[in-house]
Amino acid sequence: MEKYIKDRPAGKVLDVGAQVVDGQKLSYRDFFEDLGWEYVGFDVVEGKNVDVVSADPTDIPLSDDSFDLIISGQAFEHIKFFWLTFEEMARVLKPEGLCFLIAPSRGPEHKYPLDCWRFYPDGYQALGEWAKLELLEVSTDWELDSEIDGAEWGDTVGVFEKPYQVHSPKDKENHLSSLREKGLIPVAAEQTMSRAVLSFLAADDPTYSAWSGHCLFAHWITHALSPSVLVELGTHWGTSYFSFCAAVKDGNLSCECHAVDHWGGDSHAGLYGEHVFDHVQSANAEFNEFSSLHRMSFDSALDQFEDGSIDLLHIDGCHKYDSVRKDFYTWLTKMSSKGIVLFHDISETQEGFGVKRFWEELCTEYKHFSFTHSSGLGVLAAGNIVEELQPLFEHSDQSDEAQVVRDYFLGVSGELCQPSVPAMAQLYLDTGHGFTSREVFTTPIISGVAEYQFDSLSVGQLRFDPCDCPCVVTLKEVAVRGVDGICQPVIPVSSNACFVEGNTYYFSTFDPQIIFDIRYTVSGVKVLCDVQIVSTRGVQILIGVLAGQAKRKKAESEQAKAESEQAKAESEQAKAESEQAKAESEQAKAELEQAKAELEQAKAESEQAKAELEQAKAELEQAKAESEQAKAESEQAKAEADLGMYAIWQQACAKICKMKSYPWRKHARLIKKSGLFDREYYLQNNSDVRSSKQDPLHHFVKNGWYEGRRPNANFDSESLLSG
16 A cells, blocks of 8 residues: 555545444554545444445445545455445546455455455456456465464455546547647647558558557657657567658658667567568668668667767667666667657566566656556656647646546557458449349459459449448559450549548448449459558548648638738739839929928038138137237236336335335335235235234235235245345
8 A cells, every 4th residue: 555655645535344343453544644644434334433324335425536545445245236336436536546455365254244255356357347447456365374363364455546537528529629729639649640650550460569559659759859860779570660660751750760679589578580570671661761770789789879869769678677777878878958768568567577667766857758558658858848749748647637648549549550351352243233242253452453353244333342341442443354355444433432532532431332334345353452441430530631631721722812812902002002102202302302402502501601610710810819919918017017016125125224214104005006915815824914913914014025925926025035
């Protein structure tokens, strides 16, 4: 149980047969509640550990799809119609939920109140099929160990899983449509499939294998990824490899395909002879322009590929754990930035198979998607996921969306992969009584030829029935032999095909017919044709493809017509716009002439402005000269003033030297009158005078001039005295 639930989030668990009876010490409630699960106990009577009661064990009063896990231990042997109870358990179990069933395989009678059954693995398998649950694992205590207490008892233990189910065709179609809109389901992925791929899927040859269930997906992912280099490790008959090659050819992709195998077999595939490689080599002839077969070991082939060069790698060699692990990590460096790695057999649990275990390890490290059918196919994103593949990896493997994708590819592939049977073609001759069993001939179609010989008959029409099941028939030639031995080709006039494309007929009926007009005597008929026997669904898919293509062509034609009409309208509009442009051009020409005249006028005005500028410049030069002259005169006046002050000073000095008493007041008036004494300047630059509050002029006349103090900023008394 821990193995299966360790990676699952806690949810709701239902215990069927939950009552704890006398002598029983433990219950599943303790186990699950300790793990955080919500436990509900069900039984047919009230009692300890019971939450829900129904006297009828085949009617569990709980909602559909409401439990993540169901467990029943040692209860089924007491239920008369246990298969109906199991069906109820399947009903209330959620999709992808688990069911654990433990029931005795042996032991003495013990009535609670009945003891009806013992169980073995085949019984569990039958139960799973009855309730549509998948049996994941089953084991039975076969050996009786007398040394163990209670050894007379033995159990069969099984683990079932409920597959994702859409309950009605309408629900399924709605779900598919929704997922297609999200890009999760490839939009009509089957429409990318050619007749060549369909033929390969349905081929009646030894290459049919479990891989056939993945051929459609191989075709789709090759188109979506558009690889430049594709490598397969382990090819055997080539079922998978030639699916990839067919996709490359159908899509006209630029891709190199390489198959690596020694074609000798291994412990899982068994050992085989040269006939296998001969078959592969023959099949490869159709793809040899881009496909190469490398008959060597995987290790030997490594050097033939550059690091980072492989876009799509399919690993399907030896399936032992160590082998597949080595293959992956050895080739991982060869993967490109958008590399995808495919692993086959991820669902196989046979002894010696280790792919499942290794795949589960990789799933914890890489983005991935898992298919469980056809032995399982793992899709691993080893690099950046290209836009076309993003939807495939957006949802977890447990999500509803992922299961719908699995169901889709499983359903379509399963409907297409139907073994073919040799085509026995019948020829009906209308000799005047219609087509009756009296004139009918049967022969197998061998190498595309069906030939009939009979006595000469006068025939109005002949009817060719290629087989007795749905098929695709390509008529190459139909010729009738006259009584003269000369063969003449004939042309079909009608058929009951549901779709005809050229000389290819698509029949969904089990009685396909092609009718020809003859109206003369014949003694033989030869038909050259290819007949591909497929399922009805296969024909419907191909018809859908071709009808879709015809519809798209019609839509494209209608669109082209509409675009032509639009182009015509645009042309008329362009013509009108051209006329308007012409008128606007004339107007522009007139405006240009006017602009030219205005330009000439502006030019004349510019010349006038230039002359006025020159005149202003001359006047400015004259004003500058006058300013210089005024400055010179001002300097001269200053010099004369300084000279006057100097004269006063000289006069004052001379008088002072001759006189005993100095008439300073007279000189003060003289100096004040000259205007050369700056009262404010004197006070500002002579703090002692300022603080003494003397009249600054009086101080200057009495003492200042002699001390060399300046009367103004421009007069240097000291220089004058020293002079």
